[in-house]
Amino acid sequence: MVKDPNGSEGPTLAQVSESELLEGIFPLLPGGHGVLLGPGDDAALVAAPDGKVVATTDAMVRDRDWRDDWSTGADVGAKTVAQNLADVAAMGAVPTGLLVTLIADPATPLAWVHDFATGLAEAAREAGAPVVGGDLSSAPPGMLVVSVTALGDLEGREPVLRSGARPGDVVAVAGSLGRSHAGWRLLERGVPGRAPELVDYHRRPRPAYRQGPLAAEAGVHAMLDLSDGLVRDAGRVARASGVGVDLSREALQADVAALAGAVGEEMAWECVLTGGEEHSLLGCFPAHVPLPHGWRRVGAVVGGEGVTLDGQAQGPGGWDHFAG
Template sequence: MSVAGIGEFGLIDRVTARLTHGAAVLLGPGDDAAVLAAPDARVAASTDVLVEGRHFRRDWSSARDVGHRAAAANLADIAAMGATPTALLVALCMPADLDPAWAEELADGLAAEAGTVGASVAGGDMSASPTLTIAVTALGDLGGLAPVLRSGARPGDVVAVAGRSGYAAAGYTVLSRGFRTPKLLVEAYRRPEVPYAAGPHAARLGATAMIDVSDGLLADLGHVARASGVGIDVRRDAFEVPRQMRDAAQALGVDPYAWILGGGDDHALAATFPPAVALPAPWREVGRVADGAGVTVDGEPYAGPAGWDHFR
């Protein structure tokens, strides 16, 4: 069976039948547009795209895994604004010979990841394409709070991270070398564990700037430094190297800090806070904001890759 065999609307029916909707979705799939509640009168919105061969491989990840990753990449952006995710809109472009079960399992992964924060898959679109592509738009509720921008960091602020760093990048390297273990790292690449609640919590704590770490910690902190007109220094010793990562790095001949400092896809949150703020778990201090420009590590320029660039 293929998606060409059941047709566009047959596949839509099969996928939407698997979806449930939260309270924010007043009207779900089936009409020209979804209708969502927006009690704050403002909506945080973000879009991300995953392309097969560029962002995922079907021999590395199940359809459900890809669904989790696609949802996480977008939901994390909403959390990084200090907002609570409410809904996803998903566009799926696929080859005509794709097994419909793959699309259904993708929908299951998307819905399951969204469900961890009480969000729903509210609608989307489908089209034929020679390249399997998933485009997701996430929407969120600011809950009366001001959005936390990249441009608010000030000299003297503390730099903190919530979530894991380097695990997914290590998992990617392991998979690219033809291995499937350590499981901790491989699963981190397949399904990131995102501290979604830490984003709105940071906003309530008074975070001055925040960003989702998708391309690499140093690269993404570089966006904060540039937007805020400041320098940021990161302490290498603020990051623990877990045993599995240390062992994999030794076996593969990789510096584990290249994963921790330059690897993305864990979708940790990085934020800056006034120094008087007592940071609760899962936030941990990893550096400081200072006068200047750019990002340094232990006071020195970092020689390795700072993160991912789609066009390099």
């Protein structure tokens, strides 16, 4: 037993062999009938019935993307699944596999790694995404990084791009807005008890994955997942499509009201408009199509460019990774 850098006691990664570690983790992870070959060989083999495969990747870094005093290993595991599978859903695809890389200081407690695997497995199982492979690397002191790749299948549908929005489309959202950022604000202020459900959503977002394929079937013109904030991500659709997006203050009022009690009205607007890590889906639907159940209108696609709120220009807001 050694003391780990967090002060807790228990075995660390340095005290088990790679194969012992994997033998402890593999049984936790969900498989699936599309996994033709899972972890243990040089590579995995995953069914791609559509003859094409959707692929995306997203990483999380301790002390950048999470803090150990705010998020457990299980939270991190669940969140990294959500981030990746929201991207798969935003293409209109269903998940077919996850590859999970853990890059860790050997002094990392084994308990953290098991907790991480448990949270990841739970979120992956819920979303129907088998874990098919991964990598383990040791890292210099203090470093803990998780990198996930998600694969998906379009089941015969066309991929839904960011570039298909047309003036007149209804802009709609499936899932919540601003909850993750509001929860983060409460943690930052040291008052997580004021709205534990928001803090919980910050720790473990639960994107409406199944709304991605449903929207694609309904004929959505453009779609993405809200990872960097509504205004910034709507701006991406606007830029890719050569259109403008006008958000409706009235339509967002209920989202703001849901947060205002916990963070105040002004901050609630900031959370709804620019809060990142929500991983809800934003879609632009043809006006004549009834919105699928689970989607609600938040604005309209218009001529011009950029993002407006009731016609007023909005700055980019949201998150830039390397901004100094």
